[in-house]
Amino acid sequence: MANIVECNGLTKYYDSTCALNQVTLEIPENIGIVGLLGPNGSGKTTLIKLLTGLLTPSSGELKIADKAIGVETKAIVSYLSDAHSLNNDYTVMQQLEYFEDFFLDFDKTKALQMIRELGVDETKKIKTLSKGTKEKLALILTLSRNARLFILDEPIAGVDPAARDYILQTILSHKSENSTMIISTHLISEIEQYFDYILFLKEGRIVLQGETNAIKEREGKTIDELFREVFRWI
Amino acid sequence: MDLMEFDMPKTTPQPLPDSDYKEGKLRPVRGRVLKKLLKYEWKAMLPTLTISGIVLLALTLLMCIFVRVDLGAFGGEEYPATIAVGVILTILLYVYALIGVIVAPFIVACRRYEKNFFKDEGYLTFSIPASMEEHILAKHLSGMIAVLLAMAASLVSIVLLDTFSVTGDLDLGYIELDPIVPQHPVSVILGAIEDMILFAEGLVGAFAVSGALICWGQKFKKKSQMFWRVFIAYFVFIALETVFTLIGETGMTDFFYNTVAGEHVSTWLTILLYAGVIAFCVWYELRTLKKKLNLK
Structure with a gap:
């Protein structure tokens, strides 16, 4: 099976601080949902920023679908950041058109359907929406692409339980079999049942990776229990 | 609670065929990315250009009226005080508008540069499949065209004013x-x-x-x-x-x-x-x- 993500000796320094240290990993294509797990400061967001081309590695090699990070990989990666990245001055419809203009794989019909189900007025400016609605809108736009790789950075952090359920449900109902989805989170118990593959990051290093069921069987623990054990002293 | 209980749409997205990427069928879009980036820059620039253009036009018309005022109608060689204050204020506003109409698109361009690249919007800006060269070129090119248009508008305004002038003070009718x-x-x-x-x-x-x-x-x-x-x-x-x-x-x-x-x-x-x-x-x-x- 081909790999959607491949890194070899990936290292990232912020000045003298090492955020990622010699990370080597392979994520097979179409493996399903990959949980990128680790406590705050473990390097999850750094790894995601490197995958999306928002950061440049200090050293090492990184490839998506066998291509070095660049314009071509951005065309096949759908990314949801943990920041509010939508343009506040646009209306919901204008933001949709922006996605349609720049992402060839964007399915506007699907996005509109989801937005209407959410009950958002498309003529409203994004700055007038509540924080929760903005997050849901960003998720809808991200999932409305038919991308090969989805990367969601902390999609359920900082939202109320009802919004969390909505987000998880939206992710699950729109997850395609022909794509891979990387979800970074530290709220493992909420979502671990949906992970097909997990990566544990600790102090910038991969300390555990593999198929979820195999790890659970081998360790005799849930992923949440395992996480608490690995990161007990952090 | 089983999350699957929610009544959500069950559409199954199908990613574009792998062959489309491998055979480079998606490449033709690359040529249009700069055009699209420019389109969005223009959309953002247009309100500023329109407003400053309207203000300049209004002040130009007002100035045109002032430069044609017949002093004799007021019974002397000087404006009455109220008219004089109005004229001075209009001239001041006009000069500010001439400068402002050129500076405004420049400021908007700089603000957008920072907001789109370095604030939270940067996450979206840099996730679209465009190269950094295209991003920078789109920002600068749109700003330069806007400033050139603003300069042209200012020039037209000054020429209009000269055309309407009866006093001959402006002396723009010929180039020595x-x-x-x-x-x-x-x-x-x-x-x-x-x-x-x-x-x-x-x-x-x-x-x-x-x-x-x-x-x-x-x-x-x-x-x-x-x-x-x-x-x-x-x-x-x-x-x-x-x-x-x-x-x-x-x-x-x-x-x-x-x-x-x-x-x-x-x-x-x-x-x-x-x-x-x-x-x-x-x-x-x-x-x-x-x-x-x-x-x-």
Whole structure:
């Protein structure tokens, strides 16, 4: 099976601080949902920023679908950041058109359907929406692409339980079999049942990776229990 | 609670066939990315241009009325006090509008540069499949065209004012040729070319230097750090300027100011210097966005 993500000796320094240290990993294509797990400061967001081309590695090699990070990989990666990245001055419809203009794989019909189900007025400016609605809108736009790789950075952090359920449900109902989805989170118990593959990051290093069921069987623990054990002293 | 209980749409997205990427079928879109980026820059710039254009037009019309006012109608050579205050205020506003109409798109372009690249919007900006070169080019090009349009609008306004003027104060009806023209026609043509290049460099340079300064500003976690460095940079600039002035006083640079050939040489040196500054600024912008970008 081909790999959607491949890194070899990936290292990232912020000045003298090492955020990622010699990370080597392979994520097979179409493996399903990959949980990128680790406590705050473990390097999850750094790894995601490197995958999306928002950061440049200090050293090492990184490839998506066998291509070095660049314009071509951005065309096949759908990314949801943990920041509010939508343009506040646009209306919901204008933001949709922006996605349609720049992402060839964007399915506007699907996005509109989801937005209407959410009950958002498309003529409203994004700055007038509540924080929760903005997050849901960003998720809808991200999932409305038919991308090969989805990367969601902390999609359920900082939202109320009802919004969390909505987000998880939206992710699950729109997850395609022909794509891979990387979800970074530290709220493992909420979502671990949906992970097909997990990566544990600790102090910038991969300390555990593999198929979820195999790890659970081998360790005799849930992923949440395992996480608490690995990161007990952090 | 089983999440699957929610009544959600069950559409199954099908990614575009792998072969489309491998065979490069998606590549033709790349050529249009710059066009699309420019479209969004224009959309953002248009309200500012429209508003400043309307304000300038209104003030131009008002000025046109004032320049045609028949002083005799007021029974004397001076305006009545109330009219005089109105005229002075309108002239002041008009001058500000002339400056503002050119400066406004420049400020909007700089604000968008920072907001789209270095604030939270940067996450979306840099996830679209466009190269850094395309991002920078779209920003600068749209800004330059907007400033050129604003300059053209200001020029039209001044010409209109001159056309309506009955007092003859504006004297824009003709261009007096420099007496040097008959003696040095080649020099005059060369001078015109030099002026055009310097104008183009000034326009490109304004955006390139601003872009580079915004990129540089992102390096500082605290605004005070940036303030002190800008302060020091200003003093270095003043010191260099003083040194050049002192050199000029010694007469070493007379060749550049007192001969026709010298003037051209000095102009071309300036052109080269500006080109170097622009090249450095663009390189710095690209380096920052490609290698040093770190959105918080």
